[in-house]
Amino acid sequence: MKRYAAHQIVQLVVVIVGISMLAFAILHVIGDPVLLLLPQNAGKEEYERYHKLLGLDQPVYVQYWKFASRAVLGDFGKSWYTDTPAFNLVLQRMPPTLYLTAAGLVAALLIALPLGILAALKRHSFVDNCCTAIAVAGQAMPIFWLGIMLIIIFAVRLKTLPASGYGTWQHFLMPAFTLGAFLAPITMRLVRSGVIEIMNTEYIRTARAKGVGERTVVVKHAFRNACIPVITVLGLQFGQLLGGAIVTETVFAWPGVATLTVDSIRNQDFPVVQCAVILLALIIVSVNFLVDLIVGLIDPRIRIGA
Amino acid sequence: MASVAAKVALEARETPASRSRIRRITLRRLWRFKWGVAAAAVLLVIVGSAVFAPWLAPDNPLTVDIQHRLSPPVWMAGGTTAHLLGTDQVGRDLFSRTIYGGRVSLVIGVAAVLVSSSIGVLLGLAAGYFHARVDWTIMTLVNVMLTFPFVLLALAVIAVLGPSLLNMIIVLGIADLPLYARVVRAETLAIREREFIMAGRALGMSHPRIIFRQILPNLVSLIVVIATLQVARVIILESFLSFLGLGVQPPTPAWGNMLGEGRVYMLNSWWIAAFPGLAIFVTTLAINLVGNALRDWLDPHMKL
Numbered sequence: 001m002k003r004y005a006a007h008q009i010v011q012l013v014v015v016i017v018g019i020s021m022l023a024f025a026i027l028h029v030i031g032d033p034v035l036l037l038l039p040q041n042a043g044k045e046e047y048e049r050y051h052k053l054l055g056l057d058q059p060v061y062v063q064y065w066k067f068a069s070r071a072v073l074g075d076f077g078k079s080w081y082t083d084t085p086a087f088n089l090v091l092q093r094m095p096p097t098l099y100l101t102a103a104g105l106v107a108a109l110l111i112a113l114p115l116g117i118l119a120a121l122k123r124h125s126f127v128d129n130c131c132t133a134i135a136v137a138g139q140a141m142p143i144f145w146l147g148i149m150l151i152i153i154f155a156v157r158l159k160t161l162p163a164s165g166y167g168t169w170q171h172f173l174m175p176a177f178t179l180g181a182f183l184a185p186i187t188m189r190l191v192r193s194g195v196i197e198i199m200n201t202e203y204i205r206t207a208r209a210k211g212v213g214e215r216t217v218v219v220k221h222a223f224r225n226a227c228i229p230v231i232t233v234l235g236l237q238f239g240q241l242l243g244g245a246i247v248t249e250t251v252f253a254w255p256g257v258a259t260l261t262v263d264s265i266r267n268q269d270f271p272v273v274q275c276a277v278i279l280l281a282l283i284i285v286s287v288n289f290l291v292d293l294i295v296g297l298i299d300p301r302i303r304i305g306a
Numbered sequence: 307m308a309s310v311a312a313k314v315a316l317e318a319r320e321t322p323a324s325r326s327r328i329r330r331i332t333l334r335r336l337w338r339f340k341w342g343v344a345a346a347a348v349l350l351v352i353v354g355s356a357v358f359a360p361w362l363a364p365d366n367p368l369t370v371d372i373q374h375r376l377s378p379p380v381w382m383a384g385g386t387t388a389h390l391l392g393t394d395q396v397g398r399d400l401f402s403r404t405i406y407g408g409r410v411s412l413v414i415g416v417a418a419v420l421v422s423s424s425i426g427v428l429l430g431l432a433a434g435y436f437h438a439r440v441d442w443t444i445m446t447l448v449n450v451m452l453t454f455p456f457v458l459l460a461l462a463v464i465a466v467l468g469p470s471l472l473n474m475i476i477v478l479g480i481a482d483l484p485l486y487a488r489v490v491r492a493e494t495l496a497i498r499e500r501e502f503i504m505a506g507r508a509l510g511m512s513h514p515r516i517i518f519r520q521i522l523p524n525l526v527s528l529i530v531v532i533a534t535l536q537v538a539r540v541i542i543l544e545s546f547l548s549f550l551g552l553g554v555q556p557p558t559p560a561w562g563n564m565l566g567e568g569r570v571y572m573l574n575s576w577w578i579a580a581f582p583g584l585a586i587f588v589t590t591l592a593i594n595l596v597g598n599a600l601r602d603w604l605d606p607h608m609k610l
Contacts, residue, residue: 011449018450026462136598140591142542144549145583148569152576243455247546261458262550265465277462284453 004296012289019281023274024067037080076275081267086275090257094279096166097256100179101245103172105234107180108187115184116191117223123196131188138185143244147178147251164253175252182244183237190233194226228295235291239284342599349592352585356408363402364390367559371397376575392577394567400577403559404585410548410560411589414474415541421479423533426486427525431517433487434494445491448484456481460543464552474553478540489532490525497521527604534597538590545586561586 034050051057055066070076076086119131154174155163162171198204199222207221208214246258253259257276264272336343355362375397378385385392391400433444451459459481467473497503498521506516547553548562549569556563561582568579 011446014446015450015453018446019454022450022454023462026466136594137591140538140587140594142545142583142586142590144546145565145579145586148565148572148579148583152572152579156573156576239453239455243457246455246457246461250550261461262552265461265552268465270465273462273465277458280458281454284455288453 005293008289008292008296012285015285016282019285020068020071020278021064023278023281024064026270026274026277071278076278077271079264079269079272081264081269081272086271089272090260090275090279093255093257093260096254097242097245097249097258099172100175100248100254100256101241103176104179104183104241104245104248107176108183111180111184112187112191116188117195117218119188120192120195120199121218131192135185135188138181141181143178143182144247144251146181147174147248150174150178151252166255175248175254178251179241179244179248182248183234183241186237187230187234190230191226194229195222198222198225232291232295235287235295238287238291242280242284339599339603341595342603345592345595345599348588349596352408352589352592353412355405356412359402359405359409363399363405364388365399365402367398367403367406368557369398371399373397376571376578378575379577391581392575394564394578395571395575400564400581403564404561404581407559407561407564407582407585408589410471410554410558411541411544411562411586414471414478414544414554415537417475418478418482418540418544419533419537421475422482422536423486423529425479426483427490427522427529429483430487430490431494431521434491435498435513435517435521441491444487448487451481451484452488456543457546460547461550461552464547469547469552469555471554474544474547478543481543482536482540485536486529486532489528493525493528494521497524531597531601531604534600535594538593538597541586541590541593545582 034047034054034056038046038050055063074087076090078084079086079089082089115131115134119128122128151163151174154161161174162168165171195218204217204221207217212221245256246261248254249256249258250262257280261273261276264270264276371393374386374389374393375395377389377393377397379392379400380387380390382392389399389401391404394400394403429444429448433441433448460477463477463480464473467477503516503520506520511520544553545560545562545565548560549566551563551566553562554560556567564582565579565586568575568577568582572579
């Protein structure tokens with residue numbers, strides 16, 4: 001277990017360094033921050049002065065080192081737009097994003113678990129075909145369009161739910177469902193194939209043979225074991241889920257990190273963009289890391305294989 | 307031997323009874339892929355209408371007609387046959403704009419997939435074939451990219467490069483590349499241990515020859531299936547970027563930016579946002595169904 005954990009930690013560090021380089025490159029290699037900061041009619045002298053002021057005359061690796069060593073301490077520079085530290089701005093917007101992600105995950109499970117199990121138990125039946133059809137349609141659905149259609153139906157027509165914003169539980173319903181619909185198809189497929197595989201194993205036959213009721217067989221014996229692959233994949237899909245949350249936020253004007261990022265991009269406020277990108281990536285990487293560790297603990301085959 | 311077999315086959319084909327049997331089997335096979343075939347037909351219509359848009363669209367997609375702005379689709383009260391799907395906020399014909407909008411999505415979708423599949427496949431082949439340091443370097447890069455949400459990466463890069471058709475293709479092409487690298491690497495690892503590769507090496511074949519002549523042909527059907535399915539994903543992402551105003555810029559009609567513009571008017575004029583979104587949905591659904599059928603047809607055991 002120790003070797004496995006060490007292996008995972010090395011990988012974690014490499015990935016984090018890689019991400020910080022990528023975020024650094026986004027601004028410093030591809031774009032020229034001075035051109036973005038100065039007004040268009042600024043002279044060459046002014047340009048040189050700013051160039052030096054931002055430390056851009058130094059070699060790239062020195063610049064990166066400065067950027068990284070400050071970033072480790074949570075200093076991503078000040079927002080060019082509001083002149084407050086970028087780190088604080090992003091941190092403030094983090095809770096709504098995480099709540100939305102959690103709500104989306106719950107919604108996805110509420111949709112995917114019952115349908116997936118039902119489809120697996122009644123394989124090749126009408127119910128199974130319906131579930132497959134829903135999954136196929138769900139995968140093709142652009143979720144920002146789904147969100148807008150929900151707003152048109154429930155907020156504009158029926159006037160039952162708030163169209164956008166944040167605060168009460170009603171505000172959570174449509175965004176959570178939208179995000180859930182994004183993750184549900186793949187989860188449902190996983191649950192279905194997991195349960196099918198397990199229903200064919202010998203210990204299920206044994207359980208049935210000793211007279212355990214069908215409900216207990218499904219819930220206690222099959223479902224618990226089918227959970228392992230689902231947890232693994234869901235953990236690894238966390239990045240996708242957060243990506244989906246970004247899309248969902250922009251549709252419902254959710255005051256999270258994603259709307260902040262999109263606004264900052266529109267305002268060309270790059271310190272904030274950089275900070276948001278790095279923090280989101282850090283969260284994803286840590287979740288993946290934890291999932292790997294937990295799975296390694298549960299299933300010895302995995303940690304030995306690594 | 308071979309000529310005898312050919313003769314038998316020829317004779318077998320000539321009897322009318324067996325001919326109808328073959329036809330029946332062909333039909334049954336085709337019936338198995340009924341959804342794929344239907345989706346392919348739908349896709350053909352969508353691609354055809356995008357290609358022949360100038361001849362098919364009833365109106366110029368950019369012609370502003372302020373007097374008939376926000377007119378509803380033809381089946382609603384107040385709709386006219388002049389604008390089948392209604393008009394947008396400045397009176398442009400939505401039907402024509404939806405037809406033209408497909409051009410942007412399809413061009414970007416296909417071009418980005420060509421970029422990502424060619425680079426991704428090369429990386430995957432190299433990682434799987436050469437092992438060790440090459441493998442480690444490439445896979446670390448791929449893992450870094452995979453942990454990044456696709457959307458976030460695309461957003462960040464577009465923010466710096468600025469939105470344009472070419473930039474969209476580059477960004478989406480690069481963001482989409484890890485998937486190919488990973489799948490191709492795994493397959494290459496398995497194939498490289500097979501006997502015919504060892505035989506090739508024993509015969510003194512060069513590495514490039516083994517990679518491109520012996521390994522790559524075995525991966526073609528897998529790559530084709532992934533690439534098909536990825537076109538749908540790229541189209542959704544492209545339309546999302548355009549929806550945010552970071553993709554294809556107005557007034558060029560693209561499904562994404564039409565949806566974005568329509569969002570503002572959804573209180574009274576739902577159709578502006580509804581139809582471009584429906585177009586995205588139908589297109590990606592058709593592509594996914596074609597991709598799934600392609601997978602079942604080429605190799606039913608493919609793990610995807």
